[in-house]
Amino acid sequence: MKRNATAVWQGSVKEGKGKLSTQSGTLKDTQYSFKSRFEEGTGTNPEELIAAAHSGCFTMQLSAFLTEEGFEPEELNTKCDITLKDGSITQSHLTLKASVKNIEESKFEELVKKAEKNCPISKLLNTEISTEFTLN
Missing domain, CATH: 3.30.300.20 (K homology (KH) domain)
Known part of the structure; x- marks a missing residue:
């Protein structure tokens, strides 16, 4: 069994944003950012x-x-x-x-x-x- 996920990031680490997608489609362009990782922003991390x-x-x-x-x-x-x-x-x-x-x-x-x-x-x-x- 082999699975994959993809991360796409645009911009600088603090002001940029990213999207995560999984092979299954469960995550599709799911937002993540500096704020969702280290503060209280929308999205996952x-x-x-x-x-x-x-x-x-x-x-x-x-x-x-x-x-x-x-x-x-x-x-x-x-x-x-x-x-x-x-x-x-x-x-x-x-x-x-x-x-x-x-x-x-x-x-x-x-x-x-x-x-x-x-x-x-x-x-x-x-x-x-x-x-x-x-x-x-």
Whole structure:
């Protein structure tokens, strides 16, 4: 599997603007700018897209591990906070709210940690990754 996305930027870093598009068409000429990245402007930014990718990847990986162990998740809801400091992504923190029947918390925590380490986006990121969860 191979996927792609395209970024087009026009102008200087502070006054310019860009558009992001993905192969699937989910993003099509989606606006991004200095303001949307570092202030409160309209549009997205690379860190927000990494947060979406990491939360989605981790959640699917956890679902796979749960299924392999015979547990069917009712719902996995993951928020990802990306921290950008001094020009580097310094942390990706995942906050998970999960509803999985008939699983002991210790087994669930083991699978959460396994997913945290093994989802492809976690493997890609060279930063501190942490997870906290609530299991209902």
